[in-house]
Amino acid sequence: MAYCYFNGGMVDEKEVSLSIHNIGVHRGFGVFDFFRMRDGQYSFIQEHLDRFEKSQRFMGLSHIIDQDEIREAVDTLKDWNGYSNAGFKLMLLADGSDSDLELSPLFFILQSDLSNHQPEPYASVILHEYVREYPQIKTVSYFTSNLLHRRKMKAGAIDIIYHKDNLLSEASRSNVFIVRDGVFKTPAENILEGITRKQVLQVAGQVGSVEVTDVTVDDFFAADEIFICSTLKEICPIVEVDGNAVGSGKVGPLSRKISQLFQQKLMD
Template sequence: MPYCYFDGALLEESKAHISIHNLGLQRGFGIFDLFRGRSGKPVFMEDHLDRFDRSQAFLGLDRIISKEEIRDAVNGLQEWNGFRESAYRLMLLGDGSEAEARLKPLFYITQTDLSLHTNPDSAGVILYEYVREYPTIKSINYLTSNHLHRRKMEASAVDVIYHSNGLISEASRSNVFIVKDGAVKTPGENILEGITRKHVLSFCGEIAPCEVGDVTLDEFLEADEIFISSTLKEILPIVSVDRNRVGDGRTGAITDQIRERFLDYLHQ
């Protein structure tokens, strides 16, 4: 049984329990973050902790979970679980009574073994008109994405691409990039600024012209190449949208270069 970090202590996951009266559970009032562990070491952890801090500030709980506490907990989990390849999930729920002026935090971390995790070589997506209520934070509210789960499965799709007023924003669990006429573009508004996205943008310009800005739905549908980025998917080529082929239906040359460069980047 793997260990977790729960409310200030390391313990077996089977011994961690949340009250049925927890406000975060009842009201969906909470945030999370997720980062990889590779060869027993966390990847981009400081970037994720910075984003977690920003999300914590939004919740306005009565205590901020410090980066030092999280680092110590991550080190403890790695020592106890010993996973070579893993995913750390930071969870923060508001706990207490709605009558209180400020709520206390219920914080925990789980570590999942990813030794058998693999990504497909390419995938399809579906479109849905929607903008998340608070797109700049990593909220636990995935109601819309989960509502569309059956539609995704029927379309053999890996994710849902959100759009509104003729503009693409993000996928339900990923950031979106398009390639057109040799140039890369990714939306900059109404998105969660992904950590993988951040690092792709740091080197993308060395491979192709790269721009952050509005991506219209028409541009998206007419793109030569599309890929999405996330912690677990990393760089995933998208070859179909609503079962319609993207480009020639194969992974594009620029996407391939970006994916290869990102994998090299992880091992620097």
């Protein structure tokens, strides 16, 4: 049995149901966030709560789910489910009808057992021309990503890198960094500012120069090293793009160093 937090209380996940008239489902109007717990300790929880609140305010629903309520619910789930390594997914869907002046929040938290989760040591990616709507918040709309799922799986890729007008933005579920001549570069525009990305920016200066700037598709293919980062992937070096080797085709030394520094930061 696994418990979740649903609209104000703890419920067995199997007992939860949503109305078939929920406007968040009908219109895809919702936001979420996701963070980790490692050995019973939350990783960067305040940053995730702040970003989730930003997403809530962007939606303009009738009221905001308070951070204290979320923390209390997360602590209770931690005790009730008993996982020491887990993920917490905060979900907020709009509730109401098209005729309502204001829509209400339907809020729930799912906890997943990550005791056996191991990030990939390296991976490949594919490219796709696209820019997400409202990339500054984590919406539930992954329509394009899901349409490309079969292509991604056939290519053996871990993620999809988006670009538009020759400029890279982000991956479908990650942020992107390239390394060229010892300089780290990551896109500045049309991205979700990931929490793991923030940590990488803090430690990358210990290794080399860092630029938050435009990154072209040409820059991407000319990179010595590439890595993507996210809460679940952590730091994932990319050794192949659309079937083309990145640099030597092996994990680069600076990507490896960033991964080590990130792991040290997790233990601070």
